[in-house]
Amino acid sequence: MKFLILLAWKNLFRYKKRTFITCIAIAVGIAIFIWVDGFMMGFEKDSDKNLMDYETGSAQIINKKYFEEKDYLPLNYTVKNPGAILSILKDNNIPATKRITFGGEIFFGEGSRQMKVFGIDLETVNNVYRLDNDKLYVENSRKLAAGRNEIIIGEWLTEDLGIKMGATVEIRTRTKHGAYTTLTLTVAGIINTENPIVNKSCAFIPLDVANSALQMNGEVTDISVRFDEWKDLDKEVERVSGLISADYPDLVTKSYIDLFGGGGIMESKRSVINVMMFLVFVIATVGIANTMLIAVYERIREIGMMRALGMKDSGIRITFMFESIGIGLFGSIFGVILGSLLNAYTYFIGFDITGLIGRMDFGYRMVNIFKSTWNPGTMVLAFIIGPLIAILVSMIPSSKALKMEVTDCLRYQ
Secondary structure: OHHHHHHHHHHHOOOHHHHHHHHHHHHHHHHHHHHHHHHHHHHHHHHHHHHHHHHHOOEEEEEHHHHHOHHHOOOOOOEOOHHHHHHHHHHOOOOEEEEEEEEEEEEEOOEEEEEEEEEEOOOOHHHOOOOOOHHHEOOOOOOOOOOOOEEEEEHHHHHHHOOOOOOEEEEEEEOOOOOEEEEEEEEEEEEOOOOHHHHHHEEEEEHHHHHHHOOOOOOEOEEEEOOOOOOOHHHHHHHHHHHHOOOOOOEEEEEHHHHHOOHHHHHHHHHHHHHHHHHHHHHHHHHHHHHHHHHHHHOHHHHHHHHHOOOOHHHHHHHHHHHHHHHHHHHHHHHHHHHHHHHHHHHHOOEEOHHHHOOOOOOOOOOOEEOOOOOHHHHHHHHHHHHHHHHHHHHHHHHHHHOOOHHHHHHOO
């Protein structure tokens, strides 16, 4: 076996240029795979964070019927005793806040837009959401105060309608009982978040103002909760559900994934990764197969001589297998290094995607600077792709040569 390995190693560097080119082709494919995976995972991670920070929290306690019609933001399916539920969550050290979420149409001057409005509990909202960061607010903005008919609006929406600080806007919507109503509100702040949906179509008002205007009688549409990032989301959702399900059978706890309906985007992400994996497979297969095919046909007379001297066909196959494994191994090593360098740039430095996507809605909650992330599992998988494909591919050309008679091999030109 040692002799076969040494022979394969010698043959591997017999044609250095061809071996190098094949290794580079494999390395490029693997590097692209690692970088695209980190790129997509970075988009998904940042998008999930921005979704939880400004829209959904980690999970929400809502009415079962509300969940069935969540896209319509109904006000008639509510959480009727939010104070008691918040006490249960507080006793179990689970950060939570209550909200009223409703849809409406904002009017200013001659313009109007459909929008989503969050009535927030100013005392507890920052337990779950990231609205206390002063960097989010444009100059001269002020925070909301309970009891005041004031509103904080996403910056893109204010630009579209020409709304300025201190302006008075109207929001037309329906109460819990279905009657039309109009809220007249003063713009207390303009907010520019990392979530494009909030920037272009959302606003925040005090919970007590929403409660009175919508005739909610103290009821809310949801209780949002927040979990630590390192905790298992499904287990935490199950834990919260267990705390309230016995006393509140009409309520259900849903994660941000269920609320957002992000399965389609996740499927899309997996599809992209699968396509990249297929391309890497094709590049590696073609590269190794081409190199090994040429190597075999150039050494048919050599193969015939080894067979004539008594070398078994299995030994010849093993020699070519080790040679192709070497090509795949070197390609994988270079590919992982190159892919890591590419990913390191977008991980530590990132790049501004504002000019690329502008205000376009492409499913992810992303604006401004994007950074990728690391996926060790993908790097390990990418590393074994080259040698694994090499083992499979090396069998084909060597088997063709070994089917020839020894005399034909020796006469081969």
